Amino acid sequence: MRNKNEVYYFIVHACVETICFYLLRLHYPLMLAGTIAFVYDFFAFLPQGIIGKFIENHKKLPYETIGNVLMMAAVFLVASPVHAVHVGGYVVLGIGNAVMHECGALATVTESEGKIFPSALFVSGGGVGIVIGQTMGINQVSVWFLLIPAVISEVCALAARKSVRKGVYPVFDVVNHKYSAGIILIVAFLVTAVRSYLGYAIPISWNKELWQTILLFGIMGLGKALGGYFVDRFGARRVALVSTLAAVPFLIFGDKLMVVSVIGVFFFSMTMSITFAMCLSVLRFSPGLAFGVTTAALFIGLVPAFFVRFNLYINAIFIVVFSIVCCVLLLKTLKK
Amino acid sequence: MDKLIYALLDVGIGGAVIFFGGIAAVIFIILAVVIITVSVKHIRREIKRKEDLEKSEEEESLEE
Numbered sequence: 001m002r003n004k005n006e007v008y009y010f011i012v013h014a015c016v017e018t019i020c021f022y023l024l025r026l027h028y029p030l031m032l033a034g035t036i037a038f039v040y041d042f043f044a045f046l047p048q049g050i051i052g053k054f055i056e057n058h059k060k061l062p063y064e065t066i067g068n069v070l071m072m073a074a075v076f077l078v079a080s081p082v083h084a085v086h087v088g089g090y091v092v093l094g095i096g097n098a099v100m101h102e103c104g105a106l107a108t109v110t111e112s113e114g115k116i117f118p119s120a121l122f123v124s125g126g127g128v129g130i131v132i133g134q135t136m137g138i139n140q141v142s143v144w145f146l147l148i149p150a151v152i153s154e155v156c157a158l159a160a161r162k163s164v165r166k167g168v169y170p171v172f173d174v175v176n177h178k179y180s181a182g183i184i185l186i187v188a189f190l191v192t193a194v195r196s197y198l199g200y201a202i203p204i205s206w207n208k209e210l211w212q213t214i215l216l217f218g219i220m221g222l223g224k225a226l227g228g229y230f231v232d233r234f235g236a237r238r239v240a241l242v243s244t245l246a247a248v249p250f251l252i253f254g255d256k257l258m259v260v261s262v263i264g265v266f267f268f269s270m271t272m273s274i275t276f277a278m279c280l281s282v283l284r285f286s287p288g289l290a291f292g293v294t295t296a297a298l299f300i301g302l303v304p305a306f307f308v309r310f311n312l313y314i315n316a317i318f319i320v321v322f323s324i325v326c327c328v329l330l331l332k333t334l335k336k
Numbered sequence: 337m338d339k340l341i342y343a344l345l346d347v348g349i350g351g352a353v354i355f356f357g358g359i360a361a362v363i364f365i366i367l368a369v370v371i372i373t374v375s376v377k378h379i380r381r382e383i384k385r386k387e388d389l390e391k392s393e394e395e396e397s398l399e400e
Contacts, residue, residue: 046368049375181383286382292375 005111005163006118008156009104010125015149015156016100017129018136019071020044020093022146023078025137027086036090038306043094044101045299051095052102052288059165063103064157070096072150075143098295100157105291107160109280114170116280119291120228120273127221131214169287172280174236176335181282187329188278189297194322195271196301198251212258219262223269231273237334243270244327252316274330 024040055063070092077089108118129149136145175184230239247267254261272294279290310318 042364042368047371049378050371053378181386185379282386283379283382284386286378289375289378289382293379296372296375 005107005160006121008160009108009122011156012100012153013104013122013125014129014132015153016067016071016097017126018133018149019075019129019146019153020097021130021133022137022141022143023074023090023093023133025134026078026140026143034306036087039087040090040094041299041302043091044097045094045295047095047292048098048102048295049289049292051098052105052292053286055099055102055106055164056167056286056288059167063099063164064161065154067096067099067103068150068154068157070099072146075146079143100153101295102288102291103157103160103164106288107163109169109287109291110163110166112170114172115228115232116172116273116277117225117228117232119276120231121225123272123276124221124225127217127224131217134213135210169284171284172277174231174274174277174335175281176333179333184278184282184333185293187333188275189293189300191271191326191330192275192294192297193301194326195268195275196298197304198268198319198322200302200305215258215262216265219266220269223266224272226266227270228273230270231277235335236274236277237331237336239270240274240330240334241327243267243274244323244330248320248323251319255312271326271330274334278333 020040024037027036055061074089074093074096077085077092080086080089104122105119108122112118179187227239227243247264250260250264251268252264254264275297276291276294279293280287283290283293
């Protein structure tokens with residue numbers, strides 16, 4: 001019977017993001033809020049490739065426990081009145097998050113039998129955690145409640161520990177071999193970075209109530225998971241065409257219309273599986289590194305959002321132009 | 337006199353923010369460069385490994 005690592009790591013991902021977003025929102029709004037978010041994102045996203053490679057090469061360490069312990073240690077550090085320690089807590093939190101993500105990537109890819117859906121399901125769990133964590137943090141729920149997701153995360157992660165250390169990975173092949181490995185990775189990186197940036201550029205002024213936030217993140221998660229399923233079923237190229245172009249009108253005209261906007265977000269989220277599958281097709285012996293390429297791109301994509309904000313009109317132009325560019329790049333580099 | 341003291345404090349604190357903020361920015365840039373450089377090195381190694389394997393598989397099938 002195939003391991004259900006994607007279910008374990010869906011739960012782990014939800015728990016990890018619950019802890020992280022609770023701590024991020026607990027002290028919000030603060031003058032340092034933007035700095036804290038940047039610091040956290042830097043350490044949570046950028047070094048994942050290196051961390052994944054390290055895990056692949058040094059199998060004996062208890063990474064699952066290390067990741068959870070780092071996040072729990074961050075709870076205490078973040079509570080410090082000393083600013084340097086407080087910010088340092090978010091560094092530790094980010095690294096703990098990165099370790100857990102890489103364990104999830106390795107566990108789900110190893111037992112995936114060459115399908116991208118397990119990894120897509122794992123990634124989609126994040127949205128659940130973000131909503132729960134943010135809600136808990138904003139409402140100043142007692143920090144002791146974080147023990148619950150921490151324990152659940154540890155138990156579920158340990159259930160999948162053998163897969164993280166197996167060292168043998170299935171073959172993924174969604175790319176057009178006419179292009180070199182470098183080109184494929186650059187395209188996957190760019191498309192992911194664009195997706196990350198557009199995540200901030202999408203106009204959603206309708207999102208005011210908690211239930212609307214739950215719906216938004218739920219649809220995003222559903223898009224990611226179903227994107228993986230559709231890639232396995234219909235092929236990456238077809239899904240790329242639909243997910244990049246179909247999203248455009250819904251995203252542009254959905255600023256005040258929730259239903260229209262969430263349809264766009266759903267389509268738009270489906271590209272996650274495609275870009276990860278592209279990286280896996282190239283970096284077949286190192287899924288940890290492949291996952292790290294996508295997370296590095298996610299970070300690079302959201303860096304501009306920390307420093308500059310454009311108006312609705314300019315964002316609409318970005319959505320159209322970037323979506324078309326991504327569509328063209330994907331259609332060229334994906335296998336027919 | 338009070339106004340002068342407050343003005344000096346403003347400049348001092350503002351200067352400290354720019355100074356320490358600048359140091360932090362430099363540290364982040366250096367860290368980012370190191371992380372990206374190491375990641376690219378590993379990626380190149382993995383690509384070469386895959387290409388070598390594909391080459392040897394091709395040679396084996398030709399021999400057969």
